[in-house]
Amino acid sequence: MNLIERIAALEKALEDARATTVDEVEKFRVAMLGRNGAVTELFEAFRTVSSEEKRALGQRMNLLKQAAQARLDALRDIVTTDGPGSVRTVIDLSAPARLDPLGTQHPISIVMDRIVGVFTRIGYTVSQGPEVEDDHHNFGALNFPPDHPARDMQDTFFVEGKDRALRTHTSSVQVRVMENSKPPIRTVSPGRVYRNEAISARAHCMFHQVEGLYVDKGVSFADLKGTLDHFTKSLFGPDVTIRMRPSYFPFTEPSAEVDMSCSICGGAGCNICKHSGWVEIMGCGMVDPAVLSNCGIDPEVYSGFAFGMGVERIAQLIYRVPDLRMYWENDVRFLDLFTTAPMRG
């Protein structure tokens, strides 16, 4: 082969060169640019040719050398990046790790779990039921008279005509538990409920409740009060106290609203408790005997208490989120704030 043929052959070899590992790149370097490499040897041969040939081929020789170096660099790039068929060989151990972002528990789930946890630790079961309910379980069995305003279109989202609606409370689940089991019954029913409210910073048409039910022989109002006192202290610390105000629910008699001494100002008065020192946290009462018999439980033998609270309301006392709507906007900058729950209990 004369010089010009050797140049052409090498130009082609450079173009065809492939490598998938660092070793192959190194072999290429030695074969081309090493001390006995083809390009190096060609330059040796070039030194001995006539000055005419030197003039004619000098530039092409220089281009060949540059092409060999460029090919080497390109092959190095291929094997040190994650191209197809390549092997990642350069690992920067000092580079910060790119961890997959971990999801966080939703603040309402955190609070709901804590509420439920207080009751399961004292022997309550957890019961769940459908969000689309019939009139019987949401209203009828719970003693709502046919003309009760809560059945009105204003409050209730009806589905498929009048007999199906999105449940307005999880008391419906307790009806199902009473219908399907025998006392003693101790259960809490966490879940979503729906009411036809205008959505604002302070109200939503969907929210969460945890309702509780205890039915056995000889259950008294004192048991109710003791249980709720235990609950509030477990969640908000030993310093809070509760008080009860007479109220009305169709399914309990007597009924009460429960206030807790304001956990934020300690009862001294602040804008959360509207300077009263107390915040309302739930409704409760003794299960109306008519409700027990509606559900197949003999009210002459058994009595019970029930209570129900809004999870968002409890969450507000803990997190003080200024606008309820933020809970449901799924903005990760907001949700990421709740990786740990600043709660006791």
Ligand code: PHE
């Ligand atoms: N079900 C009632 C509500 O949704 C709360 C409640 C439950 C009140 C049990 C008394 C007893 O408002």
